[in-house]
Amino acid sequence: MIQDHDPEIRAGEYVLGLLGAAETVAFESQMAGDPKLGAAVARWRERLAPIDATAQRFEPSAGLWLRIENELGVISAPLQTASSSPATGTRIAQWWDNLWLWRGAAFAGVATAVLLAIGLVAALDRARRQPVMVAVLLTETNVAAAVVNTFADGRVELLPLQDIAVPQGRALEIWTLWDRATGPRSVGLIDRARAVPLRLDNLPLGTDQLFEITVEPAAGSPTGRPTGPIIAKGLTARRL
Amino acid sequence: MAVNAAQSHGTGIEQALAACAGGDKNALRRIYDQECPRMIGVAQRMLKRRALAEEAVQDSFILIWRHAGRFDPQRGSGLTWIYAILRNRTLSILRDEKRMETDESPIAEEAASEEDDPETVMAKLSDAKALRGCLETLPAPRRGMVLLAFVQGLSHGEIAGKLGMPLGTVKSWIRRSLLALKECLG
Numbered sequence: 001m002i003q004d005h006d007p008e009i010r011a012g013e014y015v016l017g018l019l020g021a022a023e024t025v026a027f028e029s030q031m032a033g034d035p036k037l038g039a040a041v042a043r044w045r046e047r048l049a050p051i052d053a054t055a056q057r058f059e060p061s062a063g064l065w066l067r068i069e070n071e072l073g074v075i076s077a078p079l080q081t082a083s084s085s086p087a088t089g090t091r092i093a094q095w096w097d098n099l100w101l102w103r104g105a106a107f108a109g110v111a112t113a114v115l116l117a118i119g120l121v122a123a124l125d126r127a128r129r130q131p132v133m134v135a136v137l138l139t140e141t142n143v144a145a146a147v148v149n150t151f152a153d154g155r156v157e158l159l160p161l162q163d164i165a166v167p168q169g170r171a172l173e174i175w176t177l178w179d180r181a182t183g184p185r186s187v188g189l190i191d192r193a194r195a196v197p198l199r200l201d202n203l204p205l206g207t208d209q210l211f212e213i214t215v216e217p218a219a220g221s222p223t224g225r226p227t228g229p230i231i232a233k234g235l236t237a238r239r240l
Numbered sequence: 241m242a243v244n245a246a247q248s249h250g251t252g253i254e255q256a257l258a259a260c261a262g263g264d265k266n267a268l269r270r271i272y273d274q275e276c277p278r279m280i281g282v283a284q285r286m287l288k289r290r291a292l293a294e295e296a297v298q299d300s301f302i303l304i305w306r307h308a309g310r311f312d313p314q315r316g317s318g319l320t321w322i323y324a325i326l327r328n329r330t331l332s333i334l335r336d337e338k339r340m341e342t343d344e345s346p347i348a349e350e351a352a353s354e355e356d357d358p359e360t361v362m363a364k365l366s367d368a369k370a371l372r373g374c375l376e377t378l379p380a381p382r383r384g385m386v387l388l389a390f391v392q393g394l395s396h397g398e399i400a401g402k403l404g405m406p407l408g409t410v411k412s413w414i415r416r417s418l419l420a421l422k423e424c425l426g
Binding site (some may be wrong): 004008009012013015016017018020021025036039042045046047048049050051052053054055057058059060061064067068069071072150229 | 265268269272276277278281282284290293294297298301302309315316317319320322327331335336343345355361364365369371372386387389390391393395396414415417419421422425
């Protein structure tokens with residue numbers, strides 16, 4: 001039970017890393033709309049910074065800079081969002097970027113996998129109906145866990161390719177993200193890995209749109225944002 | 241000493257961030273040369289394993305590059321901004337690793353280095369006078385909790401387990417410690 005009435009103390013707990021996953025997400029969205037809270041966080045970071053300065057220095061392994069450079073090569077120029085992005089979206093976008101980059105997943109690997117997926121989907125799709133766009137959702141280890149197909153008539157479906165272990169009392173929630181400023185939206189909730197139509201309704205749908213699956217409480221994420229571990233994710237690509 | 245060195249380079253970091261926002265990769269390399277060894281140290285205190293620590297640092301440099309344009313010098317120093325990115329990234333790797341429960345031994349069970357022990361960290365804080373002085377006003381067990389959270393990334397529950405104290409006590413002691421630090425540091 002963390003009391004909400006002293007935002008300064010809550011900001012301190014956030015900087016200490018003591019908020020749980022769901023609390024962190026809630027706190028960060030609150031901070032996005034509350035500059036005072038952002039300032040409180042900044043104060044704690046400055047206050048505690050001398051502790052980080054006591055850390056031992058370790059020589060990086062020889063390949064580290066090269067790995068960074070390679071990854072930079074794939075993502076190219078920095079995002080010029082300082083002026084164009086509304087302040088309210090920044091925190092969520094930042095948080096999302098963390099997911100986006102999880103565990104240093106190679107973007108190049110994803111691109112290759114999307115190409116692979118086109119062949120894979122052809123095999124899956126025995127029906128005459130061909131999807132217009134496809135997203136292959138990859139696990140952290142670049143294993144294809146599911147495919148999202150989008151059809152010309154607006155239907156969108158998720159087809160699992162792997163059995164996914166869902167803990168008791170939890171469910172798999174499917175999310176899409178088309179605009180970082182808006183943040184991810186839930187488009188489906190399933191109790192286990194099974195084919196399911198996704199509810200995109202009026203949400204936009206285009207290429208390079210992110211779909212991802214996270215583990216959430218059985219009734220879905222309590223915050224309306226992903227809170228649990230990411231099982232798999234991928235970007236939509238247009239079929240040839 | 242580390243603190244003083246870091247502070248004297250502060251403006252350099254801010255200039256380098258501005259150059260990164262303009263697409264200058266050499267500027268990112270300058271930040272890397274100056275901060276990477278200590279960033280690995282900060283991440284390793286929490287993640288224990290060098291490979292994971294380097295992964296956190298790698299991700300952080302990508303995030304620094306992508307978001308350099310968002311850095312606002314009005315809201316704090318460039319160095320603090322960089323370490324905030326590193327800490328967020330490190331904590332999410334730490335929490336993910338714990339959730340994934342791979343068959344490798346969990347991070348939580350790996351022994352922390354004595355270097356990362358709260359009182360050792362306190363001893364190293366000598367140069368940062370204000371923070372050290374304020375931490376010293378707290379009873380040792382209370383400042384220990386704050387340091388275990390910040391340095392090793394332990395959760396309330398892990399701190400309670402480690403110290404053999406009830407969870408509620410840990411939560412309220414940390415809250416009171418934060419209140420005292422806020423009063424003391426202003």
